[in-house]
Amino acid sequence: MKQFFKFMFASMLGTIIAGGVALFLLISVLIGVSSYLISSTHTQKEVEEHSILHLHLKGELCEVETSEEQLLNALSYDNVHNLSLSSLRSAIKVAKEDKHIEGIFLEIDDFSCGISSARELRESLIDFKKSGKWVFSYGDYISQTEYYIASVADTIVINPYGRIHWKGLSRQVMLYHSLMEKVGISVEVAKVGSYKSAVEPFLYDKISEENRTQITSYIQSIWKDMMKDVFSSRGISVERLNELADEGQLSLSPIEYKKSGLVDVALYKSGMDSLLKVKCGIEGEEKPSFVDENDLVSMEGNHNKKEKKIAILYAVGEIDGTDADGISSKDFCKQIQKVKEDKSICAVVLRINSPGGSAYGAEQMWHEIECLKREKPVVVSMGDCAASGGYYIACNASYIFAQPTTLTGSIGVFALVPNAGELAKKVGLSFEVVKTNEFANFPSLARGMSEKEKGLLQKSVNDIYSLFIHRCSEGRNMTEKEIELLAEGRVWTGSQACKSGLIDEIGGIDQAIEKASKLANVEDYVVEECIDKKGLWKTLMKYATLDAKMYLGKWVFGEDFSYYSTMEKMKKLRGVQMRVPYELNVN
Template structure:
């Protein structure tokens, strides 16, 4: 009996502690939200100021409300971050803001894709067109950071710092040997010579076809990368290649020698330089405002009819999905509302997705097709708009991508794990069953391989879905299915290559897509509205905390290896036939 009361007391105490902690957590959220509301008016920007930009944080497509902004809460972080949308719009606002005289760019590590990086770079170049200055300074420049810094009027580097410039690379983690040791066989059914999403699970190295496509799109991306830097720094492309190929930038002095930076200096010397530019007394601080806090509005704010910008980012999944992915049902419902809204005269679909469920992709594509009959719909592609991401784009009136965008990957696959070796030989687990027909357990028995007849059935469905996919692309792009198949087969293309083979209509970011949509709708005055509506911080906290905490635990335990576990989990959890980009592509 004594032990019973001991356990009861311990349980009650535990519950009490949880309730108290939750109470203080909610109070903290409310107080944090109230403090944001009280400071939501325009930030006090000093006159004669510089806009400080570091971008030393993750850059999602859109800024999301963080209820723990500034608090070190697991899963939410303690660093403020901005989405690509706000970074670009705030730079544009600073261009028109008479209080802002220039930009102090302080990039070291920029955590975003090459296409998103190009949009930020273009915004900085547009800022310079106003006659205002940009000065870049860092202790160390990664290649992505330098790609941004190259637009500056002057680039400075710490005397003991470094500038990495050695070419682009992209690697793939292959898991077959590890799966073999576990006794797990991945059974693959696919269409497309280049559809290599399944390769990490069935091979230990790239197939020749995959190596061919990776080399082609990486070189295309690299040409654009070098051309943009060459244009900004007036260094010939051949010289840039020579420096990278021979790894000549080994210290700060060599960065000056090869004209990648203008001078080396310490931070105090930089501040003195900025004070001279701004005509500020040496004893005073440099007047500045961080882009994280700057909320200046462009004086060219538009009014009138609406253009709806709809963000589609993350994996494409069946059902409702969540804020971090594209749920087929939820997203098609959003498009349906906009199609029926007479105030909305055109739609811009911003796609940043590696694909996912073929079924969900088709559901969304149907709404795109119906919307196109009522009002113009234009696609703007981000870092990725491949496989299912291209599926949902194909039927739009026009498609725009950056040269660095990865798109195409028109192909489908099915991946059926066979855990027989793991269950029988490693764990000693055996399943037995009864069934009413030959195919009652098709793809539901994890401890046996597919029979030849079952594999033929699945292959037939994969072929059918691929036929539907290329048919939608042929319809949208107004070319034959044979032509689509010749550039399909799962092959990944950059935006530059896609422009050449007819998969996209033009090169440019979301601003160009908005202008194209306005032109198609014959609009001169319009207001841009963004969808889906961002949830309030408290709703977001209640809805996504579990996923955030799980991601934080994985990150804390596995660090850089987390992405491989996430990749394996995403593929093995995916049901139905998939239209997905080959693995996770990260360019370094």
């Protein structure tokens, strides 16, 4: 009885605290949104002579600004707004054509993005320089991905006491097996694919040799492509770039960076105005005028008056996962149907940045894409990751582009069923079951699976894997045997996938748009981004609830919150999954 009251009062307290936190966060959200809406009423700025496009690379890069991103920007306590790749690319295009803009100033300031997104941004800057204009960059502490972007600049400036973290690539895998064993949780797994490593953290205390092989393969491939790109921009050989990584660049000084060719000038931030003034050819008291990406993106909209459209659809995040900003297969399918019915849209570019997710959601999306393709060309542009379920929804496209550093493939499936029976015993819980049929309480968190149940789950996984192979075979015009050799859950880079036939060509979103126009046989068109913007109130409520849960989780679990968060994701998985490991970060 004492234990019962303990749990009851704990639940009541949790409910009261959660309600209070949610109310507080909701009020904070409303205040933040109100101030953001007032401050963000954007009056178009006239571009003056001797102007410079100032790109302040700070915060996290997203694909495109959605309702969620707008809300997060509104709530940013330090007035730092996350940037979108879409708006940066658009601003750079406008700056290239505007006769009053002399060049671009990249201010690097704790910027986070995937390597393929960084490459996409690099390509936009390289295209800008083809106009004869210049790019300058400045940073205090420059991370490896930031340097990868900055390396396209004509002049790289660093703080006289700044640092560059050029170090090579790694991937760290977090393993939960021992932790779960301690608390009394085990996992039953059914999978197909010896390289399908998403389940390994729950089963083992070290990664398999197959997983080690594939990680080594793709990080080496990405690293080689990064070094080739830096060599083309800075003229430092691949061999020397490898040596510099092994020398430990964090311990070196800007003087040594200059000698190695990594930077050009060591200067404090206050000196940049004078440097840019000279570059613009300005004399006397006059100063350069700065515009940001918002000023130029608002100008680009004035020219979009054409009748024919190429639509860009975004598939970003987990498919039917637990993340707030993932892909809802239901909403995505509705969006596809609207695009199909819109007669002004003559072709579609599907931008995918997804590790996959629900096999059932991916199949629904595949079906709608297939129906759309019968009426309009569908060209896929892969971002940082388009793997497993992310590749499933790409495989039947008319044409597929990826960056050489994109992570793709991972043609494999799995299912996880947690067993918390031992944990229940530890806390004094027991269960009695009354059922009408043999499998009425399958699956159950309170017990392990019987051999029959394991067989049923494995058959379901096998059937979906066979369907995955078949979809890829039809979509890529390859035999199922050829696909099977590339499958088994193995992750490939864009470079590797292009050689094997999993994708058609190396390229970014601009190349995808150009290809879509050719397939649709149109020359005069406008590009329209199709973004499913949710209502403000719906977005507010969703984030207030999620923030309250996160706050409580961190309060209860402290430093172990990340483990709890991963366990929550695992618990909420529904059915068979097509997805890559939970945290697929390469840095």
